[in-house]
Amino acid sequence: MRRFSMTAGWVAAGVCIAGPAFAVDATQVGRRSGYNEATVEGGLDVRLGLGGFTGELGDETGVGPLFGINANAQPYPLIGVEAGYEGQRVPIDDGRVGDGEGVWRNNGTLLGKLGPVVNQKWRPFVGVGLGLSYLNPSDGAEGVYDNDWQTELPIAAGLDYRFGNLFAGARATYRLVGGEEIVTVPGTDEDAKGSLFNGNITVGGRF
Structure with a gap:
């Protein structure tokens, strides 16, 4: 027990000594990576668009409007x-x-x-x-249709144009x-599968 206590003491002392060094290193990493708390921008945007399901889900549904709001x-x-909410109504085209x-x-x-900033205005991403x-x-x-939770892995590509504190x-x-x-797929007991494809325009502001 005594040997364990001594070992624990040395470990605690080492942590106390190394802690500030790690803090300095973390600060240096932040600076080298371009992070500057004073220049971090935040903002809000709203978006309107259209989209729908693909695959077997798309065979029984159509293209519907969407609305979204995001904090970024x-x-x-x-x-x-960015984190946000998106609401959409997908029409059903099913006999x-x-x-x-x-x-x-x-x-x-x-x-x-x-994505980079090009000419201080354009940001492809x-x-x-x-x-x-x-x-x-x-x-x-x-x-025929049931309430359902579905997980999604979104992959996005877009282009923003900034003018002052606003962007589109x-x-x-x-x-x-x-x-x-x-x-289910018509005439079977199999769940209909598919993905989701949406396109939208966005307007927002930065502060």
Whole structure:
């Protein structure tokens, strides 16, 4: 026990001595990577667009409108992050349900973005992230379409143009979808599979 206590004492002393050194090293890493807390930008944007499912899910549904709102930050010159909500109504084109029905999609996504600033105004970017959606069919589609949670892996590409503290842009996002159990393929007991493709325009501000 005494030997253990002495060893623990030496370890604690080493941590106390090494702690400031690690803190200095972390600061140096931040500076070298371009991170500067004073220049980190944040902002909000809203987006409007269209999109729909692909694959077997796309065979039974159509293209629907979407609305999104996002909070974003630019901690490094080339790296940005955003988190937000996206709502969408995907129309149903399925002979098993009546006309005018649809699926409401409510989504939350966290996305990392990579891209340079060109001429202090243009920012082309690519991004990848993780999302989760809740799918809720309209009343007339219930019994054929079920409520469902689906995971999403979004892959995005776009272009933003900045003028002052405002910006406008356009992007396309392809989402790999998992856990599809909202509807079966007609005439079978198999769940319909597919991905999701959306395109939208964006307006927002930085502060």
